[in-house]
Amino acid sequence: MPMLKIENLHVYYGGIHALKGINLTVPQGKVVSLIGANGAGKSTTLRTITSLVKPTSGKIYFQGEDITQAKTTSVIKKGITLVPEGRRVFADLTVYENLNLGAYLRQKDKNGIQKDMDKVFELFPRLKEREWQTAGTLSGGEQQMLAIGRALMSRPSVMMMDEPSLGLAPIVVRDVFNIIREIHDSGMTILLIEQNARAALKVADYGYVIETGKIVLEGPGKELADNDEVRRSYLGE
Amino acid sequence: MTFNIFLQHLANGISLGSLYALIAIGYTMVYGILRLINFAHGDLIMVAAYIAIYGIMMFKLPWWLSFTLAVIVTTIVGVIIERAAYKPLRSSPRISVLISAIGVSFFLENLAIVLFTGRPKPFPQPELFTTMLEVNNVYIMSLTFIIPVVTIVMLILLNYLVNKTTAGMAMRAVAKDFETSSLMGIEINKIVSYTFALGSGLAAIGGIMWGLKFPQIQPLIGVFPGLKCFIAAVVGGIGSITGATIGGFLLGIMEIMLVAFLPSLTGYRDAFAFVLLIVILIFRPTGIIGEKITEKV
Numbered sequence: 233m234p235m236l237k238i239e240n241l242h243v244y245y246g247g248i249h250a251l252k253g254i255n256l257t258v259p260q261g262k263v264v265s266l267i268g269a270n271g272a273g274k275s276t277t278l279r280t281i282t283s284l285v286k287p288t289s290g291k292i293y294f295q296g297e298d299i300t301q302a303k304t305t306s307v308i309k310k311g312i313t314l315v316p317e318g319r320r321v322f323a324d325l326t327v328y329e330n331l332n333l334g335a336y337l338r339q340k341d342k343n344g345i346q347k348d349m350d351k352v353f354e355l356f357p358r359l360k361e362r363e364w365q366t367a368g369t370l371s372g373g374e375q376q377m378l379a380i381g382r383a384l385m386s387r388p389s390v391m392m393m394d395e396p397s398l399g400l401a402p403i404v405v406r407d408v409f410n411i412i413r414e415i416h417d418s419g420m421t422i423l424l425i426e427q428n429a430r431a432a433l434k435v436a437d438y439g440y441v442i443e444t445g446k447i448v449l450e451g452p453g454k455e456l457a458d459n460d461e462v463r464r465s466y467l468g469e
Numbered sequence: 470m471t472f473n474i475f476l477q478h479l480a481n482g483i484s485l486g487s488l489y490a491l492i493a494i495g496y497t498m499v500y501g502i503l504r505l506i507n508f509a510h511g512d513l514i515m516v517a518a519y520i521a522i523y524g525i526m527m528f529k530l531p532w533w534l535s536f537t538l539a540v541i542v543t544t545i546v547g548v549i550i551e552r553a554a555y556k557p558l559r560s561s562p563r564i565s566v567l568i569s570a571i572g573v574s575f576f577l578e579n580l581a582i583v584l585f586t587g588r589p590k591p592f593p594q595p596e597l598f599t600t601m602l603e604v605n606n607v608y609i610m611s612l613t614f615i616i617p618v619v620t621i622v623m624l625i626l627l628n629y630l631v632n633k634t635t636a637g638m639a640m641r642a643v644a645k646d647f648e649t650s651s652l653m654g655i656e657i658n659k660i661v662s663y664t665f666a667l668g669s670g671l672a673a674i675g676g677i678m679w680g681l682k683f684p685q686i687q688p689l690i691g692v693f694p695g696l697k698c699f700i701a702a703v704v705g706g707i708g709s710i711t712g713a714t715i716g717g718f719l720l721g722i723m724e725i726m727l728v729a730f731l732p733s734l735t736g737y738r739d740a741f742a743f744v745l746l747i748v749i750l751i752f753r754p755t756g757i758i759g760e761k762i763t764e765k766v
Contacts, residue, residue: 284648308654320649322642329638337654339635386654 233296235260235390235421236281236312241290243273243280250276252445253290258390263412263422265436265453267429267466273445274425275317278392282314283307295389309337311389315396319379323368327359330367330378334385345385352381355411373404380411390421397428409435429466433457441466473607478729479722484613486721487620488682490714491675492698493705494627495668497713500702501644502664505566509550509573511695513669516577517543517676518592518686519585525593532595540673547669548662556658574695581688589687592680616678623671624714631710636663644708693739700746706756715757720745 236258243251251273258264268274279285281292283304292300294310302310322330331352335345353360356377362370367378376396383391396412397405409431416422416435426432433439436453441462449462456462492514499507517539524535554573558566598612631637643650643660651657679694680686697720705716720742728735753759 282652284651304651305654305656308652314652316649316652320646322645322649324645325638325641332635333638333642333650333653333655336635336639382653 233260234258234293235295236423237293238277238281239291239293241277241280241292242288243276243285244288245276245285250445251280251287251290254442254445254447256440256447258421258423259438260421261419262437263416263424263435263453265424265426265432265439266442267426267432267439267462268442269466270427271444272442274442275394277442278314278394278423278425281307281392282312305337308386311387313383313386313388313391315379315383315391315393317394317398319372319375321367321370321375321378321382324366326364326366327370327378328363330382331359331385334382335387337386348385348387352384355384355414356381372400373407376400376404376408377411380408380415384415388420390423391415392423392425394425395427396424397426397431405431429462430457433462473605475729476605477607477609478725480609480613482722482725483718484616484682484721485725486718487617488675488678488694488717489698489701489721490717491620491623491671491678492694493701493713493717494710495672496699496702497705497707497710498664498668501708501710502640502661503555503566504563505555505570506699507555507668508567508570508695509554509577510668510672511691511693511698512574512577512581513543513547513672513691514676514679514694515581515686515688515691516546517673518680518690519581519590521677521680522590522592522686532593536677539677540670543673543676544666544670547665547672551662551665556661578688578692585688587688589685592684592686594681594684598681612678612681616682619674619678623674627667627671627710630667636660640664697739697742700742703746704749704756706758709756709758712756712758719757 234257238254238256241251241254242249254273254277256266256277266274266277276285280287283302287300290300291298294312299307299310322333325333331349332345335348338344358374359378359381362374367375370378380396393412396408400408405428412422412424412435424432424436433453433456439451439453439456440447441449441456449456449459451459457467492510495510496507499505499510520539520542521535524530524538525532530538550573554569555566558569598615600611601608602611602614631640639650639655639660640663642653643655643657647657698717701716701720702713703716704720705712705714723745724738724741727741728738749756
């Protein structure tokens with residue numbers, strides 16, 4: 233059974249038909265990348281899965297269960313998490329508080345939270361040093377690490393990431409993708425959205441190309457990276 | 470003016486300022502989370518005062534029980550107002566919610582006129598609050614001391630709730646970013662209700678003390694304190710709890726001192742608050758503790 237499965241998803245944003253029948257499958261333990269230009273519907277896909285946007289028709293399944301109508305809170309509770317575009321850390325809150333909010337749904341489990349936080353600090357030692365600083369004082373790269381760490385705190389089964397490399401220096405982008413690989417190696421299922429197609433396809437087991445609300449191409453990451461059309465349109469070759 | 474008299478004025482100013490601060494906090498908390506000036510907030514003062522009066526006069530409850538009930542019921546009224554008048558407009562333009570708030574304010578005022586008539590009712594004066602205390606030949610009513618003490622206790626409690634509890638952390642997160650907060654699993658509506666409950670509870674405590682201080686209650690009693698506390702919140706920096714506290718104390722002390730030092734201007738006492746608002750809006754629109762104006766995306 234796939235971790236996440238989307239069937240014929242249609243979404244309207246105001247009057248705009250943003251998703252025109254998307255089909256997408258994320259198998260357990262794999263990294264799936266969704267690439268495409270600005271406004272193609274990548275973020276809308278993730279926002280619809282987390283129920284921030286309601287679809288007009290179509291189905292979303294999580295481990296076989298229909299979650300199309302579920303509220304955001306219960307989607308998160310089931311084990312889906314989203315690292316939002318632009319990081320969106322809580323700038324006035326401390327690093328500690330940001331991570332704690334990631335585990336908001338199991339506040340009673342103080343020991344578990346502390347353990348998870350230690351794991352996050354192991355993954356991102358820089359965050360440990362800045363535990364009591366407000367998130368707004370962190371650099372862009374550190375904020376991205378915090379956003380990823382915060383998402384991990386919910387003990388997700390599948391982690392969705394919306395443009396984690398956006399606005400970061402190339403060297404930091406490399407760090408971010410190394411982290412994605414590391415998290416993947418620990419067994420996490422990942423759905424990754426990127427404009428940086430080269431890096432996204434390199435890390436991906438499987439990829440989808442989305443154009444104006446439709447999936448136009450799909451295939452194993454490496455195959456897509458070698459595809460002529462993809463190379464011309466997204467890799468600038 | 471002797472030093473003793475000055476101290477007396479200062480005590481009065483701090484006492485009035487505490488009241489302003491308590492009520493201003495409700496404005497600032499709601500603004501912080503919904504970016505809404507809750508114009509119905511001032512009328513909660515009136516609601517609390519009437520409940521307290523009826524509890525004592527009609528149901529013959531002991532004053533402390535009546536006051537506690539007034540705070541609880543007003544808190545519930547505050548939450549109901551949000552559910553009924555603001556929540557359905559969550560995704561509407563801000564101006565719609567603002568108009569709804571003004572509507573609720575008129576509704577409460579007129580409902581009170583129908584229920585309690587426009588004739589002023591005396592607020593009960595339990596002995597504890599009216600005892601005269603003599604300090605250095607200056608006579609000050611015990612209420613003047615009780616008000617700041619209650620305010621400080623409330624501020625400490627509020628500070629704990631906002632900064633040290635999970636709900637408070639969620640509240641601060643929601644104030645900054647609705648969408649990301651809901652991605653953490655936070656239920657926005659619960660946190661908004663919680664915020665209204667805290668703000669309304671403080672307004673109710675403020676309302677009861679207002680009644681003790683100015684014991685003539687009529688349906689429009691909340692209008693002026695409401696406006697002044699709104700000014701206090703803006704002067705301090707709306708959205709910031711510390712700002713509202715500072716703004717409240719500042720406004721209260723300045724008002725009393727203005728009357729004390731320039732008795733001929735006594736009639737302009739209320740106008741002074743509005744002049745202060747205009748000056749602040751011109752020279753420091755974000756208030757004393759200016760939160761940088763960042764639009765919510």
